[in-house]
Amino acid sequence: MARSLRAWLERASPAAFSAYAIVAAFSAYFCMYGFRKPFAAATFEGEGSFGLDLKTTLVLAQVLGYTLSKFLGVKLVTELSAQRRAVVLVGLIITAELALVGVGALPPRLRPIAIFFNGLPLGAVWGLVFGFLEGRRTSEILGAGLSASYIVASGAVKSVGASLLELGVPEAWMPFVTGLVFLPPFLGAVWMLSQLPPPAPEDVEARTERHPMAAGERRAFFTRFAGGLVVLTGLYTLLTAYRDFRDNFAAEIWKAVGESGKPALFTLSELPVAFAVLVGLALLYRVRDNRRAFFAVHGVMAGGTLLIGLATLAFDLGMLSAVWWMVLIGTGLYLAYVPYGCMLFDRLIAATGAAGTAVFMIYVTDAFGYAGSIVVLLYKSFGQAELSWLDFFRGFSYVGSVACTAAFVVSAWYFARRMREGTDER
Secondary structure (H helix, E strand, O other): HHHHHHOOOOOOOHHHHHHHHHHHHHHHHHHHHHHHHHHOOOOOEEEOOOOEHHHHHHHHHHHHHHHHHHHHHHHHHHHHHHHHHHHHHHHHHHHHHHHHHHHHHOHHHHHHHHHHHHHHHOOOOHHHHOOEEEOOOOOOHHHHHHHHHHHHHHHHHHHHHHHHHHOOOOOHHHHHHHHHHHHHHHHHHHHHOOOOOOOOHHHHHHHOOOOOOOOHHHHHHHHHHHHHHHHHHHHHHHHHHHHHHHHHHHHHHHOOOOOOOOOHHHHHHOOOHHHHHHHHHHHHHOOHHHHHHHHHHHHHHHHHHHHHHHHHHHHHHOOOOOHHHHHHHHHHHHHHHHHHHOHHHHHHHHHOOOOOOHHHHHHHHHHHHHHHHHHHHHHHHOOOOOOOHHHHHHHHOOOOOOOHHHHHHHHHHHHHHHHHHHHHHH
C-alpha cells in the first residue's frame, strides 16, 4: 500500500499532491497541540514557585523546555536526514505524553518539572514536519496549510480540555487524557507524511536544492546576511512573546472581558483568523519572482503588526467588541508570525541562491522567540505584578505593533540593499 501511494504521489497533479501534503502536515501539527496546550484551558490555581502562582509557573516551565528544544533543534533538525524524520517525530510525541503522566501523578509543587519535560521534545516537531514540505514550488501553499494548524489547534485543544473538565476529568489529569485523544490521529498523520516523495527536479530548479546544513554552512549563511537576520530574529522574539502570552492566558483575558465559561469560544474566535491568514498567504504564492515575493511577504507582515495596534486602539475607544478585538489582533499577529515558519526564509534562500535549508533560520528565530516569551512572563510577574492580565496585554499590543512595524521596514531596506550589492558583484 505504501509503495503504491508513493507512486501515486509522484504522478499526482500539483493540486492533488498539495491537498494530500496539506492534510498530512496540518493533521500532524494540529495533533501535536493536543500534547502541548491543553493545560492552558485550566486555571491551576494555587501557589507555584519563586513567589509565582501555579499557572504561571507551569507556563514558564513548559516554555523553558520548549525554548531549550528550539536551541537543540538548530543542530538536530537541520542535520537530520529525511529518512529518520518520521521515527523521530513519533518518539518525541510519546516522550511528551509520558511526561504528562507526571503532571497528573505528582503533587502541585513538582508538576512544573513534569511540564518542563513535556515541552522539551515538542519544540522540534515543527521543523521535522516542515522538512517534508520545503523546497517545493508549492511551498507557500503547503506552509500556509501547515501554519493554519497551530492557529486553529491551540483554541481547539483548549476547547477539548475545557470540555473534559466539564465531564469531570480531574484538572491535573486532563492534559494526559487530552493527549490520548490526539495520539492515534497523530500517528496516522506521520505515516502520511512519510509517504511524500522528495522534491522533484522542477522544484529544485525553482527553489534551489535543500540539504542538511553542517555547522560551517550555518555560520556562513548567517554571516552573509547577519544584519537583516538579527533584525528579523529580534522581531520574531517580540512576536513570539506576544503570541505566547495571548495563547497561554487566553482564559484569563476572556474572563476579564466578560466572556468566560464558553469552551467553544477558544476555537470559534480563531477560525476567522485562520481563514484570513490562509487567504493572505495564498495570494503570495501567485508571486513567482522570488525577490518580489520576499519583499511582498515583508509588506504583509508589516500590515499585520500595524493591524494589532489599530484594533487595540479601536477596542479602547469602544468601537470594537471584545470578540472582534481578539479576532483582529489574532489576524494581525498571525499575518506577521506565520511567514517566519513557512515562507520568509524559504523565499530568501530561493532569491539569493544560498545552499541549505530554511529550517535552520526557522529554528534560530524560534529559539530566541521563546526565550523572549520567558522574559516577558518574568517581567509581568515581577515588574508589573499590579497590572491585570488584560491591561498588560493591551499595553503589550501597542508596544509590539509600533516596534515590529518599524523593524519590518528596516529589514526590507537591509535586504534590498544586500541583494542589489549581490547583483552588482555578479
